[in-house]
Amino acid sequence: xxxxxxxxxxIAFEGVGKxxxxxxxxxxxxxxxDLAVAPGAIxxxxxxxxxxxxxxxxxxxxxxxxxxxRVTVGGRDVGTARGATLREIRRDVGMIxxxxxxxxxxxxxxxxxLPLEIAGVPAAETAxxxxxxxxxxxxxxxxDRYPAELSGGQKxxxxxxxxxxxGPKVLLSDEATSALDxxxxxxxxxLLADINRDLGLTILMxxxxxxxxxxxxxxxxxxxxxxxxxEGATYDIFTRPAHPTTRSFLAGVTxxxxxxxxxxRMQLDPPAGPSREVIRITxxxxxxxxxxxxxxxxxxxxxxxILAGAIEEIGAQPFGNLLISxxxxxxxxxxxxxxxxxxRTEVLGYVG
Amino acid sequence: MSANLIAMLAEATWQTLYMVAVATVIGALCGLPVGTxxxxxxxxxxxxxxxxxxxxxxxxxxxxxxxxxxxxxAIIPFTRMVAGTSIGTTAAIVPLTIxxxxxxxxxxxxxxxxxxSGLIEAARAMGATPLQIIAKVLIPEALPGITLGLTxxxxxxxxxxxxxxxxxxxxxxxxxIRYGYQRFMPDVMAMVVVILIVMVQLAQSIGEWIARKVDxxxxxxxxx
Ligand SMILES: Nc1ncnc2c1ncn2[C@@H]1O[C@H](COP(=O)(O)OP(=O)(O)OP(=O)(O)O)[C@@H](O)[C@H]1O
Ligand SMILES: [Mg+2]
Numbered sequence: 001x002x003x004x005x006x007x008x009x010x011i012a013f014e015g016v017g018k019x020x021x022x023x024x025x026x027x028x029x030x031x032x033x034d035l036a037v038a039p040g041a042i043x044x045x046x047x048x049x050x051x052x053x054x055x056x057x058x059x060x061x062x063x064x065x066x067x068x069x070r071v072t073v074g075g076r077d078v079g080t081a082r083g084a085t086l087r088e089i090r091r092d093v094g095m096i097x098x099x100x101x102x103x104x105x106x107x108x109x110x111x112x113x114l115p116l117e118i119a120g121v122p123a124a125e126t127a128x129x130x131x132x133x134x135x136x137x138x139x140x141x142x143x144d145r146y147p148a149e150l151s152g153g154q155k156x157x158x159x160x161x162x163x164x165x166x167g168p169k170v171l172l173s174d175e176a177t178s179a180l181d182x183x184x185x186x187x188x189x190x191l192l193a194d195i196n197r198d199l200g201l202t203i204l205m206x207x208x209x210x211x212x213x214x215x216x217x218x219x220x221x222x223x224x225x226x227x228x229x230x231e232g233a234t235y236d237i238f239t240r241p242a243h244p245t246t247r248s249f250l251a252g253v254t255x256x257x258x259x260x261x262x263x264x265r266m267q268l269d270p271p272a273g274p275s276r277e278v279i280r281i282t283x284x285x286x287x288x289x290x291x292x293x294x295x296x297x298x299x300x301x302x303x304x305x306i307l308a309g310a311i312e313e314i315g316a317q318p319f320g321n322l323l324i325s326x327x328x329x330x331x332x333x334x335x336x337x338x339x340x341x342x343x344r345t346e347v348l349g350y351v352g
Numbered sequence: 353m354s355a356n357l358i359a360m361l362a363e364a365t366w367q368t369l370y371m372v373a374v375a376t377v378i379g380a381l382c383g384l385p386v387g388t389x390x391x392x393x394x395x396x397x398x399x400x401x402x403x404x405x406x407x408x409x410x411x412x413x414x415x416x417x418x419x420x421x422x423x424x425x426a427i428i429p430f431t432r433m434v435a436g437t438s439i440g441t442t443a444a445i446v447p448l449t450i451x452x453x454x455x456x457x458x459x460x461x462x463x464x465x466x467x468x469s470g471l472i473e474a475a476r477a478m479g480a481t482p483l484q485i486i487a488k489v490l491i492p493e494a495l496p497g498i499t500l501g502l503t504x505x506x507x508x509x510x511x512x513x514x515x516x517x518x519x520x521x522x523x524x525x526x527x528x529i530r531y532g533y534q535r536f537m538p539d540v541m542a543m544v545v546v547i548l549i550v551m552v553q554l555a556q557s558i559g560e561w562i563a564r565k566v567d568x569x570x571x572x573x574x575x576x
Contacts, residue, residue, distance in 0.1 A: 061477050090479035101474035104569045105492040114488065115478040146568040166478070 009036035010202040017068035044217035094163030098175040102147040115165040133161040153184035173205035266349040277331035368523035379452025387460025412454040444521025463497030496567035503559025
């Protein structure tokens with residue numbers, strides 16, 4: 001598939017808006033969406049229920065048409081495509097679903113063969129390719145089973161094999177792991193990551209779990225009320241979230257929460273009398289902060305309390321969170337010291 | 353019971369089977385496209401044609417609301433045109449079929465509308481044409497429901513076939529009325545009733561067996 005000549009994107013949204021009118025009421029699902037999805041990357045869309053995620057995704061294969069703006073896949077305008085042209089584009093875009101949407105009347109092999117039959121691929125080649133794909137997703141022993149006899153994770157593997165059948169360049173995933181348990185979610189995500197790497201497939205995935213993005217997405221777009229409020233490389237979004245929505249999504253995932261006995265006593269403004277400032281330090285890369293804190297404590301003659309901390313990985317890059325407290329009047333000094341040494345600091349509050 | 357009576361019962365059973373079988377086959381052949389169209393032509397569906405859908409729906413309802421015995425008499429000219437005669441067993445197939453078509457169409461429409469809309473969406477995303485979606489997704493997925501619908505149609509047609517005596521159609525119902533009722537031969541009436549019960553039971557069991565065979569959904573929950 002060729003890339004968009006102007007942006008180099010595999011998928012491009014330009015000023016996209018969508019409104020639905022039902023029973024005289026108009027709902028605006030999307031407004032002014034600009035997004036360029038990098039080819040060969042895994043891009044995640046995250047947002048609350050009703051934010052417009054599915055509507056956005058469904059425009060990529062023309063299941064939904066934009067009311068304003070332009071959606072292109074590989075440089076081809078999807079929004080205006082009709083009939084055979086649209087069906088042609090759809091064969092270049094695979095899709096997997098939260099509830100799998102497998103045909104109960106067909107076996108694993110039969111389900112994977114369906115897109116090929118629809119595309120008019122000769123029977124012998126269909127059979128051969130379906131068999132290869134079933135092996136690719138590790139289901140060769142279940143090839144003749146019906147979906148009702150499979151687990152959720154196995155069904156989603158069938159869904160993935162089916163989505164890959166016509167050799168698409170783009171894969172869309174609408175909450176493909178939301179119906180799966182955490183362990184199965186991991187195996188399905190790993191399969192998607194493998195496919196992305198081996199086939200160079202561009203994957204655009206919706207999720208409402210930040211953890212899913214942390215594990216496999218290289219780019220993230222945060223959508224709220226039909227608008228993209230923040231986007232960028234996953235690492236940047238996780239380490240430097242700018243929008244409150246992003247922060248609240250991250251709260252449960254990254255790092256660390258304050259011990260309850262401190263959280264309960266914390267207030268936003270320094271209380272009268274002696275108090276301590278609670279600071280979050282986000283350290284990027286493999287920076288060792290322990291020596292840094294020891295150095296600061298020596299250099300400034302400051303007593304530092306470590307309240308909580310954790311290191312995790314986004315993609316392959318480590319990133320850590322540390323919660324400390326220092327005497328409130330020395331707070332600005334301590335933060336300045338850390339900031340000038342490349343750490344990111346944020347005041348969470350004060351305890352008396 | 354005399355050998356003569358037994359021969360009469362055997363012949364009547366054969367006639368009933370013949371009428372019901374032909375009416376079911378033709379009814380299904382015509383009812384399948386009509387039912388499929390009814391299911392797919394609603395507003396916003398695959399072949400969205402709300403106006404045609406409405407008109408067809410009214411025609412189907414009108415046909416279904418005419419009591420069968422009235423339908424038999426009302427379409428006598430049409431029957432004569434199609435069958436060459438308006439009396440006899442073959443002629444009786446015409447009103448049976450006319451009654452079967454809208455009935456089967458509605459049953460098939462219902463079975464198709466039961467198919468999860470997610471499957472239609474998945475097929476559209478694959479680049480399927482509406483006809484491919486109907487042939488490769490909707491009908492195969494609706495097959496268990498369609499089978500049960502056809503079973504219901506056969507059972508109903510066995511009942512209807514008893515009324516065609518009014519236009520000289522023969523079969524079990526006619527035999528029961530002429531001999532069992534009008535000539536007061538209770539043993540004939542009893543035999544007719546027994547055969548009809550067996551016939552309905554058989555049709556029901558065979559239909560359910562086929563439906564189970566074609567139904568690949570969650571066998572674990574169906575005690576299979
Ligand atoms: N076909 C439709 N008709 C009318 N309104 C719709 C339609 N599809 C979506 N909407 C509305 O558009 C908005 C966005 O819906 P969308 O399904 O894209 O949300 P979402 O982010 O995918 O939510 P979820 O996480 O619950 O799946 C919602 O307010 C929804 O009610
Ligand atoms: Mg959604």
